[in-house]
Amino acid sequence: MTFLGLAAKNLGRNKVRTGLTVLGVAVAVLTFLLLRTVVSAWTAGADHAAKDRVVTRHKVTFVMTLPKRYADDVRKAPGVKLSSWANWFGGRDPAHEDEFFATFAVDGKTYFAVVPELVVGEAQMAAFLEDKSGCIVGDMLAKKLGYALGQKVTLESGIYPATETPWTFTVRGIYTATARNVDRVSLMFHWDYLNDALPEARRDEVGWIMSRVEDPTRTADIGAGIDQLFDERDIQTLSQDEHTFLKSFMAGFSAVLTAFDIISVVILAIMTLILGNTIAMGVRERTSEFATMRAIGFLPKHIAVFILSEAVTLGLLGGALGLVIAFPLVEGLLGRWLEENMGAIFPFFRLPLPVVGLAFALSVALGVLASLLPARTAARIKVTEALRRVA
Amino acid sequence: MNEVSPAGEPLIRLRGITKEYTRGGETLRVLENLDLDVARGSFEALMGPSGSGKSTLLNLLAGLDAPTQGTVEVDGKRIDQMSEGKLASWRSNHVGFVFQSYNLLPVLTAVENVELPLLLTPVASSERRKRAETALRVVGLTDRMGHYPRQLSGGQEQRVAIARAIVNDPLLIVADEPTGDLDRASADDILRLLETLNRDLGKTIVIVTHDPAAAERARITHHLDKGKLRA
Numbered sequence: 001m002t003f004l005g006l007a008a009k010n011l012g013r014n015k016v017r018t019g020l021t022v023l024g025v026a027v028a029v030l031t032f033l034l035l036r037t038v039v040s041a042w043t044a045g046a047d048h049a050a051k052d053r054v055v056t057r058h059k060v061t062f063v064m065t066l067p068k069r070y071a072d073d074v075r076k077a078p079g080v081k082l083s084s085w086a087n088w089f090g091g092r093d094p095a096h097e098d099e100f101f102a103t104f105a106v107d108g109k110t111y112f113a114v115v116p117e118l119v120v121g122e123a124q125m126a127a128f129l130e131d132k133s134g135c136i137v138g139d140m141l142a143k144k145l146g147y148a149l150g151q152k153v154t155l156e157s158g159i160y161p162a163t164e165t166p167w168t169f170t171v172r173g174i175y176t177a178t179a180r181n182v183d184r185v186s187l188m189f190h191w192d193y194l195n196d197a198l199p200e201a202r203r204d205e206v207g208w209i210m211s212r213v214e215d216p217t218r219t220a221d222i223g224a225g226i227d228q229l230f231d232e233r234d235i236q237t238l239s240q241d242e243h244t245f246l247k248s249f250m251a252g253f254s255a256v257l258t259a260f261d262i263i264s265v266v267i268l269a270i271m272t273l274i275l276g277n278t279i280a281m282g283v284r285e286r287t288s289e290f291a292t293m294r295a296i297g298f299l300p301k302h303i304a305v306f307i308l309s310e311a312v313t314l315g316l317l318g319g320a321l322g323l324v325i326a327f328p329l330v331e332g333l334l335g336r337w338l339e340e341n342m343g344a345i346f347p348f349f350r351l352p353l354p355v356v357g358l359a360f361a362l363s364v365a366l367g368v369l370a371s372l373l374p375a376r377t378a379a380r381i382k383v384t385e386a387l388r389r390v391a
Numbered sequence: 392m393n394e395v396s397p398a399g400e401p402l403i404r405l406r407g408i409t410k411e412y413t414r415g416g417e418t419l420r421v422l423e424n425l426d427l428d429v430a431r432g433s434f435e436a437l438m439g440p441s442g443s444g445k446s447t448l449l450n451l452l453a454g455l456d457a458p459t460q461g462t463v464e465v466d467g468k469r470i471d472q473m474s475e476g477k478l479a480s481w482r483s484n485h486v487g488f489v490f491q492s493y494n495l496l497p498v499l500t501a502v503e504n505v506e507l508p509l510l511l512t513p514v515a516s517s518e519r520r521k522r523a524e525t526a527l528r529v530v531g532l533t534d535r536m537g538h539y540p541r542q543l544s545g546g547q548e549q550r551v552a553i554a555r556a557i558v559n560d561p562l563l564i565v566a567d568e569p570t571g572d573l574d575r576a577s578a579d580d581i582l583r584l585l586e587t588l589n590r591d592l593g594k595t596i597v598i599v600t601h602d603p604a605a606a607e608r609a610r611i612t613h614h615l616d617k618g619k620l621r622a
């Protein structure tokens with residue numbers, strides 16, 4: 001028998017209580033992980049945004065469009081290497097009413113150069129450029145909706161309602177991505193195809209202009225330079241690096257994210273209180289045992305270490321169990337489902353390693369925190385008084 | 392077994408012991424200017440009415456508590472002014488405790504309970520086990536080593552507790568009403584065992600008891616009344 005062996009044996013004394021406590025910690029850790037993963041998945045796009053990319057949009061709101069000629073001006077702006085443009089099409093496949101995926105009308109010749117994280121095979125790209133009604137879809141979207149090369153896809157759009165002929169595209173390419181956080185459930189088609197079919201009044205408008213800059217450290221300056229070009233024009237622009245752009249897009253959800261942040265902390269606080277109460281209860285029940293040990297010659301610090309090691313073990317077990325549940329749940333079930341069905345919002349819904357580490361460390365640290373007060377109480381018992389109470 | 396010392400020199404020497412408890416501003420004097428000697432190798436009993444201070448006195452001479460006034464000397468060492476840490480280590484080396492309700496740890500087997508005090512010593516773990524088994528043999532429980540306290544009778548539990556008290560080979564064994572929770576037959580067993588430890592192993596034993604049969608086995612019985620010893 002060893003000192004720590006004795007601590008371990010005490011955990012086995014009330015198996016139901018120990019089990020429930022471990023389960024409680026596990027549930028708290030799991031909840032914490034889920035909330036944190038939502039927050040981090042939500043901001044993942046912005047965090048991984050290309051640093052050498054500037055997005056130029058209408059100064060008032062990104063819902064309003066810019067004249068197409070602005071794109072030519074931006075391309076010539078100082079510091080700009082390449083640029084392209086896109087419109088939000090808002091398409092929906094009537095054959096798959098419930099599936100949401102992003103659809104963009106893009107300048108096919110330049111778009112994929114400005115967004116190099118989308119990878120399309122050379123032959124497919126050539127076929128796409130050849131076919132004015134061609135489109136390129138993400139590999140995950142293709143898999144989910146069964147889109148294959150050469151297939152015709154008809155979409156409906158609330159933003160651009162079809163007039164005589166419906167919006168029909170031919171799948172010419174399937175793109176993959178260079179990074180896991182890139183959305184692979186989008187559909188892109190030729191902006192020209194859209195523009196030519198629109199009524200006169202809506203022609204030659206673009207949703208936003210994206211540019212790659214020569215010097216990524218000067219992205220902000222170059223963006224300001226672009227905006228200056230249009231200062232005196234009828235429509236002013238706002239150019240932001242992609243990170244800031246995505247951030248401002250997500251700002252609308254920031255209240256929700258903050259709430260998630262707060263809840264995740266509150267859950268850990270509640271867990272600590274419950275754990276503390278359980279430990280305190282166990283300590284109170286064993287007052288006479290601790291007094292006996294003290295009489296035999298054990299020191300207050302021995303008793304404190306004893307209780308701390310029990311709490312750490314509870315935290316470790318609970319944390320480990322939480323992770324063991326979280327991994328298959330998030331990586332296998334929830335993450336896959338979200339990526340496939342809500343890929344535009346959660347292109348990459350996986351447990352971030354730092355969060356996993358944090359959750360595990362916190363479950364141990366909070367175990368220690370929860371046991372500090374009971375450990376102090378137990379270490380300070382008056383031996384003679386505690387022994388009297390038994391007799 | 393015990394260190395040789397000048398003949399007639401008592402193992403325990405209490406002088407001018409006063410013990411007061413203060414509760415909510417009120418002071419209760421439990422022991423008053425009390426002197427007591429316990430000879431080396433003696434078996435002595437403390438008797439007296441409930442509340443007369445027997446347990447308090449026993450705790451003082453075992454180094455569990457400090458007197459308000461007076462000196463406690465055990466084996467030539469003043470223990471009344473030792474720090475808590477020093478006193479704890481002194482107790483673990485010199486005193487074996489036996490309690491009325493045995494106070495075994497329920498999560499440990501008999502032999503593990505006996506090993507417990509050895510965790511504080513540098514003794515290697517295999518040697519710890521061996522010594523614990525020896526102590527259990529002394530109290531006649533070789534066949535119950537792996538049993539948990541709840542699987543033992545009261546008398547057997549008290550034997551395990553006595554084994555725990557002697558495993559460190561202490562000078563002194565103190566027992567506060569060791570037979571208080573036992574029936575007559577078990578109580579006699581325990582008393583015989585204590586007698587044997589005293590006679591054969593030379594342990595100095597001080598017990599608190601209400602049981603006249605127990606007191607009879609002691610060589611000397613001290614009567615405590617209202618904080619004073621009565622001759």
Ligand SMILES: Nc1ncnc2c1ncn2[C@@H]1O[C@H](COP(=O)(O)OP(=O)(O)OP(=O)(O)O)[C@@H](O)[C@H]1O
Binds near residue numbers: 384439445446447
């Ligand atoms: N920690 C304490 N605080 C206050 N009073 C105490 C404390 N410990 C003991 N007393 C009081 O001191 C007196 C003597 O107590 P003690 O336990 O020594 O008596 P006792 O002779 O052992 O009695 P019993 O035969 O009932 O065990 C009692 O009146 C008791 O209430």
Ligand SMILES: [Mg+2]
Binds near residue numbers: 445446599
């Ligand atoms: Mg008493």
